[in-house]
Amino acid sequence: MAWYKDWFNSPYYHILYGQHSDAEAALFINNLSVLLGFxxxxxxxxxxxxxxxxxxxxxxxxxxxxxxxxxxxxxxxAQVFASNYLNFEVHDMRIVYKKMNFDYVFNLFTSFGYFSNPDDNITTLAAVKENLKSNGRFIQDYFNAPYIIKQLVGQHEINTGGILFKITKEIKDHKIIKTIEFNDQGEHFQFxxxxxxxxxxxxxxLYQQAGLKITHIFGDYHLGHYDPNESKRLILISEPI
Ligand SMILES: C[S@@+](CC[C@H](N)C(=O)[O-])C[C@H]1O[C@@H](n2cnc3c(N)ncnc32)[C@H](O)[C@@H]1O
Structure with missing residues (x-):
């Protein structure tokens, strides 16, 4: 099974990344709302x-x-929070969801760059473009790769939610590979x-190939200036060409 189907579907992903909270999301979305004028x-x-x-x-x-x-x-x-204006569905982002239907498409918190077939990156962005209305906007939030490389620590541990996660990171073939090992209730896990x-x-x-034009670049959730060496995030706003 592809690593991303297994890991993100497990409760342990949510324990390890728990500090990336609703509050972090609210700060970012509120700043985007001011910029884009929802x-x-x-x-x-x-x-x-x-x-x-x-x-x-x-x-x-x-x-x-x-x-x-x-x-x-x-x-x-997520479906616990569904309402008339909020719905959730299992769907693969590589496949168009609804053609020319959306004013905004979001892809946040490094939810991209996972595929073993590099063509899937283009497939996903081409589907983004198809989902957008002609005057729509795409907002993508990714890690800032040069900063990740500069800050790389080979091994460290995180103790959270009653679990000691042992994390190893290495760079290979233009990818970052993070191995996460831990024990829970007498069982050993590795993701x-x-x-x-x-x-x-x-x-x-990639955007050029997919027919998207970048209009704004930011380096953090406050929509601060992007500095390739210092910014933690790479936030791109684009529109269909
Ligand atoms: C790092 S998590 C971020 C989740 C969410 N955006 C957030 O900020 O909390 C990445 C998400 O991408 C989802 N994902 C991975 N590949 C996908 C695909 N092909 N289509 C749709 N979702 C996918 C995973 O299931 C996971 O929920």
Whole structure:
């Protein structure tokens, strides 16, 4: 099974990344709302929404929101928050969800660059473009690869939620490979994350191929300036060409 189907569907992903909270999502979405000028009942698609922390915030700002994700467990957890203006569905982001339907498509918190076939990156971005109305916007939030490489610590441990996670990171073939090992209730677990180290120029190339034009670049959730060496995030806003 592909690593991302297994790991993101497990409860342990949510324990390890628990500090990336609803509050972090609210801060980011509120800043985007000011920048983009969300209007009531505009249509938004949250691609790879996980348990829906950004979708919930978008719906609270009166957008009509659909969150989609490959993980059945995450969508089940998100559906607890569903309403007339907020719905969630299991769906693969490589496949167009609804043609020319959305004012905004979001892909947040490094929910990209996972595929073993590199063509799937283009397939996903081409599907994003198809989902957008002609005047729609795509907002993508990825890690900043040069910063990740600079800050790389080979091994470390995180003790959270009663579990000691032993994490090993290495860089191979333009990817970061994170191995996560731990014991829980007498059982040993091992998961991995394998994510493309895509840089701004990689995205520029991919977006051009997919027919998207970058209009804004930011380096953090406050929408601060992007500095390739210092920024933690690479946040891109684009529109169909
Ligand atoms: C790092 S998590 C981020 C989740 C969410 N955006 C957040 O910020 O909490 C990445 C998500 O991508 C989803 N995912 C991976 N591949 C996918 C695909 N092909 N289509 C839809 N979702 C996918 C995973 O199931 C996981 O929920």
């Amino acid at each position: 209007e009531d009942h505009q249509d938004a698609l949250d691609l790879a929404c996980g348990k829906g922390r950004h979708s919930k915030q978008l719906a609270s700002l009166k957008l009509n929101v659909t969150g989609i994700d490959l993980s059945e467990e995450s969508i089940k957890a 991995s994350e394998v994510v493309d180290l895509l840089t701004l120029s990689d995205f520029e190339f």
